[in-house]
Amino acid sequence: EEQLVESGGGLVQPGGSLRLSCAASGFTFSTYSMNWVRQAPGKGLEWVSYISSSTSTIYYADSVKGRFTISRDNAENSLYLQMNSLRAEDTAVYYCARVRCSGGSCYSPFDYWGQGTLVTVSS
């Protein structure tokens, strides 16, 4: 059974840093592209970042570009999100989510999601 488990969330002061992790199991992690998606309290879902299976292609939402860094370790079946220069508006539950891509195109939904980890940015 496919499973994604996030960790690393917590309370951090504005301007601080945090590193999120997502542990994958039940599928061949190295063959799937992955994403981070966040959900601010009481709000909708916002796509944050994408990384291809081989790490050759990475994308970020404009709202986090230059502050967040996505990475993965296929040997450890893990996905990461390094978050720097955090702001109050980054407060959210962060989910990792799998996407099926083919031939470099990802016209696909996110078929599996983790339970999320809460990041709170506050002084």
Place this chain on the structure above:
Amino acid sequence: EIVMTQSPATLSVSPGERATLSCRASQSVNSNLAWYQQKPGQAPRLLIYGASTRATGIPARFSGSGSGTEFTLTVSSLQSEDFAVYFCQQYNNWPVWTFGQGTKVEIK
């Protein structure tokens, strides 16, 4: 960026009744539209993709329709476990995937 607008924000329905949720895209997304269900404290679950194809294990009471800019999710006879928040997502404009703000389906 393609903006996804869902309506209504809240839908009050009695168990056993039909629920119809709408999602509108600010420009055509063809049939590259998905629907997700999210319950409190849980991860979103993929229900529908390609606007009308049920994901694995999704009951037949869930159906999707539409293309271009107008989409509908219908739950033919609401069960107790169906009361949740539903989100639409476009993936036509990847890598900028965008979601609607959600429709909460609550017990009437």
